Amino acid sequence: MKLGTIARNSALLLLIEFTAGHLEGQERIKIGMSQHVFYRTVKVDGLSIFYREAGPKDAPTLLLLHGLPSSSRMFEPLFARLSDRYHLVAPDYPGFGHSDWPDPQTFAYTFDHYAQIMHHFTQALGLSRYTLYMQDYGGPVGFRMALAHPERIEALIVQDAVAHNEGLGANWKPRRAFWADRAAHESTLRTNLLSLPTTRTRHVGNDPNVERYDPDLWTDECAFLNQPGQADIQSDLFYDYRTNVDAYPQWQAWMREKQPPLLVIWGKYDLSFDLSEPQAYRRDVPNAQVHVLDAGHFALDTAADEIAALVRGFVGSSR
Secondary structure, eight states: HHHHHHHHHHHHHHHHHHHHHHHHHHHHHHHOOOOOOEEEEEEEETEEEEEESSOOTTSOEEEEETOOOOOOOOHHHHHHTTTTTTTEEOOOOTTTTOOEEEEEEEETHHHHHHHHHHHHHHHHOOOEEEEEEEEEEEEHHHHHHHHOOOOGGEEEEEOOOSSSSSOGGGHHHHHHHHHOOHHHHHHHHHHHHOEEEEEEEHHHHOOSSSSSSSSSHHHHHHHTTTTTTTHHHHHHHHHHHHHHHHHHHHHHHHHHOOOOOOEEETTTTTTOOTTTTHHHHHHOOTTTTEEEOOOOOOOOHHHHHHHHHHHHHHHHOOO
């Protein structure tokens, strides 16, 4: 073979390799590219409910239910990583974030009420089928929604949310005392619940690598908790948490009967709940996917890439 032919062939091979690599890179960029996020409000039961929404509306829907003391803002890392392929909807509950904060004297801050409002929220948006993604307070809201309207549930994703009494652990002893005698323990509960150290601990837990956490996470939340009226709102809601414990056996029975596709994601540094809880879900749903991550109570703080990958694989297989 002549040297000129060899040179031309080599150049052609390099061009093919470069083009293939360039296209592969473009595909990777396309896959990871998020859709624009919209910040919207809708009237539900006379309240203005704020929500974030992104992704194709004809794609599988993820209904993202946030925890305490956060808001739909906690799911921003998932919006950035999943909205190219899924329809993401994340509302703020009444009394949280940018939704209305009605007066506790005229509005019942209970998990039953939240579940009812969130159901009406899905109706207002025309969401007839969705995967529930539940974190912390999102668990009691979401499980109530699932039991009331199981036909709407495609799958469940649980991230640091409890459905078993033992999952509350020893840290909940003073909180149980508050449920037993609210008047005697109200002041102590409020001081602890609204404090900056407690708000920080919810994020960092016992993670030795504290430099991984953005301090704006807890300073912003603490500023929210200390707004006028928040002490009454959060105290009422925390007092109602006792109804979740009473409902745990119903949620467990529902999971054992329905065997829903279930993904459990847990931060091993979470001090809010007991580390035995992830495996407790597997007793109810033996085929559940359970992953304990190098993260805290708000696992998206430090493990967003890993969680997004788990969600992609799970939602795809569950459908």
